[in-house]
Amino acid sequence: MSPQPAVVLRRGDSGPAVADVCDRLIVTGDLASSWADRTAPRDTAVFDDEVERAVKSFQQRRGLIVDGVVGRSTYSVLDGARWSLGDRVLRFVPDHFLEGDDVGRLQARLVELGFTLGKVDGIHGPATDTALRSFQAAVGLTSDGILGPETLRAFDALRRSVTGGSANALREREHIRRGGFSLTGRTVVLDPGHGGSDPGVIGHGLVEAELALDLARRIEGRLTAHGVEVVFTRTGTSGGEEVDRAAFANSLDADLVLSIHSDHSAATAAHGVATFFYGHGDPGRQSPGAWSTIGEHFAELLLREVVARTGLIDCRSHPRTWPLLRRTRMPAVRLDVGYLSHPHDAEVLSDPQTRDRIAEGVVVALQRLYLGDADTARTGVLKLADLRRHIERARATGELGAPPPVMPRVAPPGTD
Numbered sequence: 001m002s003p004q005p006a007v008v009l010r011r012g013d014s015g016p017a018v019a020d021v022c023d024r025l026i027v028t029g030d031l032a033s034s035w036a037d038r039t040a041p042r043d044t045a046v047f048d049d050e051v052e053r054a055v056k057s058f059q060q061r062r063g064l065i066v067d068g069v070v071g072r073s074t075y076s077v078l079d080g081a082r083w084s085l086g087d088r089v090l091r092f093v094p095d096h097f098l099e100g101d102d103v104g105r106l107q108a109r110l111v112e113l114g115f116t117l118g119k120v121d122g123i124h125g126p127a128t129d130t131a132l133r134s135f136q137a138a139v140g141l142t143s144d145g146i147l148g149p150e151t152l153r154a155f156d157a158l159r160r161s162v163t164g165g166s167a168n169a170l171r172e173r174e175h176i177r178r179g180g181f182s183l184t185g186r187t188v189v190l191d192p193g194h195g196g197s198d199p200g201v202i203g204h205g206l207v208e209a210e211l212a213l214d215l216a217r218r219i220e221g222r223l224t225a226h227g228v229e230v231v232f233t234r235t236g237t238s239g240g241e242e243v244d245r246a247a248f249a250n251s252l253d254a255d256l257v258l259s260i261h262s263d264h265s266a267a268t269a270a271h272g273v274a275t276f277f278y279g280h281g282d283p284g285r286q287s288p289g290a291w292s293t294i295g296e297h298f299a300e301l302l303l304r305e306v307v308a309r310t311g312l313i314d315c316r317s318h319p320r321t322w323p324l325l326r327r328t329r330m331p332a333v334r335l336d337v338g339y340l341s342h343p344h345d346a347e348v349l350s351d352p353q354t355r356d357r358i359a360e361g362v363v364v365a366l367q368r369l370y371l372g373d374a375d376t377a378r379t380g381v382l383k384l385a386d387l388r389r390h391i392e393r394a395r396a397t398g399e400l401g402a403p404p405p406v407m408p409r410v411a412p413p414g415t416d
């Protein structure tokens with residue numbers, strides 16, 4: 001770091017410190033380079049009207065108080081303006097935070113990728129350090145908090161493939177990329193709700209825990225036929241807390257978790273099907289909060305397929321922070337299929353053929369998720385065979401191209 005001026009510089013001052021400030025104002029483009037030619041001996045450099053105008057121009061651009069005076073804050077921003085990202089190695093120095101435009105660029109990129117660090121202020125404080133380490137962990141680098149060539153390359157590589165999103169989305173994209181467009185070789189965790197001593201809701205002769213398990217088994221059969229490894233969070237007789245089910249899915253490093261429930265309402269008119277994904281806050285770029293973009297996408301695909309196949313009312317997709325959705329490190333979606341308190345819903349769900357159609361809807365939704373461009377085959381009742389043909393056709397015409405390159409493997413994050 002350059003020494004900071006001990007005194008405030010303002011119009012009328014002169015000497016080498018003024019020349020130093022003017023050098024930086026020339027670099028930032030606020031002062032004409034011809035100014036330096038006119039002040040050959042640095043000792044005699046004068047803070048004149050032209051310099052004051054340049055200082056004000058710089059202050060205005062940088063959101064500083066526009067007073068034309070070079071105090072501590074203006075000097076520190078001016079000093080940092082000479083650094084571009086990559087000019088020096090950035091790291092957190094506890095007693096002397098690095099400052100500069102390069103730090104600001106680093107912060108902006110971290111924010112763009114959804115890492116939380118407070119504000120982009122060009123000061124490499126503890127929050128920036130934490131965000132940088134989280135980024136490194138997310139892309140499989142040593143989480144040392146040092147922005148050197150390796151981490152810079154990771155940023156550049158990501159810039160070509162990821163814009164916006166969140167840390168969570170970054171991990172989720174990696175999960176999708178890993179296996180290309182195929183279901184084969186993926187691990188899907190099916191979580192039939194409740195179980196054990198907890199039957200869930202009961203209505204019109206249906207027990208939620210039993211229905212969920214039955215649906216899960218039908219889904220399992222179809223997914224297994226597609227080469228998917230299916231793992232259940234519970235057996236016929238066991239139950240378990242959501243946090244334990246989430247930990248179990250994490251321990252498998254599964255590609256996706258689908259939790260299956262039904263609803264019940266004292267309001268007997270309530271009926272329909274809804275899906276839930278992890279999220280809270282504003283999904284917009286300004287304040288991303290936390291939002292599973294892949295989860296949301298799958299929740300919508302799943303809802304559409306199930307509604308189209310069952311005729312159940314569409315109760316939409318919703319962001320929630322339930323433990324199973326929040327604590328899982330892979331996309332997790334919960335399907336609430338029908339209200340057991342509603343006679344029509346219960347009748348529909350009692351039919352084994354409807355249950356088979358729901359299971360097929362799950363598989364098609366998954367296939368669409370990994371296909372990556374759901375909207376090119378929009379119908380809600382596409383058969384699996386149709387979808388396979390669609391994929392083959394897209395591959396043949398080059399519409400799909402080769403699967404995208406595999407990203408560095410995502411390391412498990414520490415705490416969220």
Ligand SMILES: [Zn+2]
Nearest residue numbers: 193200261262
């Ligand atoms: Zn339930």
